[in-house]
Amino acid sequence: MPVLPELLEILVCPKCKGDLEYRTEPAEALVCHACRLVYLVEDDIPIMLIDEAKPLD
Numbered sequence: 001m002p003v004l005p006e007l008l009e010i011l012v013c014p015k016c017k018g019d020l021e022y023r024t025e026p027a028e029a030l031v032c033h034a035c036r037l038v039y040l041v042e043d044d045i046p047i048m049l050i051d052e053a054k055p056l057d
Contacts, residue, residue: 002028003041013037014048031056 008022013032020030020039028041030048037053039046 003030003044003046007046011046011048013039015050015053 002024003022008020011020011030012018013020013035015035015037016032018032018034020032023029023031030039030041030046031037032039033056035053036056037050038056039048039053041047
């Protein structure tokens, strides 16, 4: 089950408070283009910890 649209509307990047893009490929994730960080979604739960974020390729 994907992340709920209601949740996506209120989530922002924890680092810059900017908008996030929801992606399902290659893995389910939320992307902040401003910070160039990728927050993975595990078991339908966004992992919104800055230390756990991956750099955007």
